[in-house]
Amino acid sequence: MRNGDSVMADKRWPGCASSLKGVILDLCGVLYDSGEGDGVAIPGSIEAVKKLRASGLKLRFCTNETQATREKFVAKLQRLGFDVNVSEVFPPAPAAVALLRERGLRPHLLVHAGLLPEFDDVDKNNPNCVIVGDAAEHFSYQNLNEAFRVLIGLEKPVLFSLGQGRYYKEMDGLKLDVGVYMKALEYACDLKAEVIGKPSPTFFQSVLNDMGLQPHEALMIGDDLVSDVGGAQHCGMKGVQVRTGKYRPGDEKHPTVTADGTVDDLAQGVDMILSQRKQ
């Protein structure tokens, strides 16, 4: 185990071994780094997922990925070598579709072209709300204006944001995430968006429900201190941050969120979990 003793010695690891029954993993920045094509697996992460699966712990994947349908996204993970199934992966879009149905809302979509099929069966005529996802290159001035005009033209404007991340890391550098454009539209229309996805407690709770676990029985591992770690903690879970993906050293001195543990990467985190379970 790499550096495990020192990590435990400084008490930066959550003492939840005895009650631990499941682990929730973030994907981008924990299992792989995105970029051209499928991106690239983070060293040791494919093996780490295998070890977790063999441990008997329940395993789910909770992501704010909104650039592709769940099916295409999972196929990419499988091509990278990960043992992951569609039913184990929780992204915001299916949750958004359920919410639209529940409230009888018709969205104008400012999302990545790859995500559009998730909304194929949703009525998008005469929109009465806007959904913003990680549209990336699709975040042109023209497209943001179009979403703005829909919102400003509604008597009661409703904006849903698929996540609220600030930025993420691709192979060629940091990229602005959906939260930045959510804030832009919030300011333009003087409203507050409803976040679907991490760090929304409703979203974490839906994953716990699927696992059949209580919050104290699950551990979240992610690279985003606020969305992954803070969101999980807000929901009653322990949250561990990896020093891969969008991790920055300043995270360890964050004014409001303190991770229950910080590890170099998923491989080290999984080793920590499994060694504690043996004790």
Next chain:
Amino acid sequence: MRNGDSVMADKRWPGCASSLKGVILDLCGVLYDSGEGDGVAIPGSIEAVKKLRASGLKLRFCTNETQATREKFVAKLQRLGFDVNVSEVFPPAPAAVALLRERGLRPHLLVHAGLLPEFDDVDKNNPNCVIVGDAAEHFSYQNLNEAFRVLIGLEKPVLFSLGQGRYYKEMDGLKLDVGVYMKALEYACDLKAEVIGKPSPTFFQSVLNDMGLQPHEALMIGDDLVSDVGGAQHCGMKGVQVRTGKYRPGDEKHPTVTADGTVDDLAQGVDMILSQRKQ
């Protein structure tokens, strides 16, 4: 005078006639509506500027226009038929250049191509701050990412915003303004921008200094309730809103800013001023 009596009757006109020595006008949405080419003069506004000039009142133009150099911008106003000189027009870019010199800062510019010549003599190598203006179509995902990466790479990131407007009106509809992208970068980098331009009190004060007037001796007329009216009031001036440009009926029930007067257009506002001076 159109509707003047009713406007005065409901006390929505500032009682500053005796002390009034100067008027500051916003440009876009008050003198003209922008759009394709030079845009179009708002009916009655060319004549209203002439009347103000003939009245003996001091006259300045205070704008957050950042899509062109001051020279090009004033030439456009002159083509539209307005009697306006470069030295009377106060936009944010020249103020920004002065501030950069004062603090020894080298900017990365996220501004409209038409504004770049204002920064010709400014050192832009190895940037240690970012300036965001109304870049319009230039607000691509790639360009916003580039500005973000400069900021996030600085030990002490400094962001200047040339105004903080939410949106403005062009002939083909409402368009997102610089404030929206300022908020986007503020959120992405977890910082607070410094606003150069309206509603910054420093900016209004620099116009008053140029006029040689005290705040109570000047009146601001604009279409933006927060930037024009609220900003001027914050500086000790009276602020009047016109019901042209980006004006929306909801402005008259705004929770924090109440105009000292509201008029249908600049023509009516100027008639009000001149009729009060005669009394």
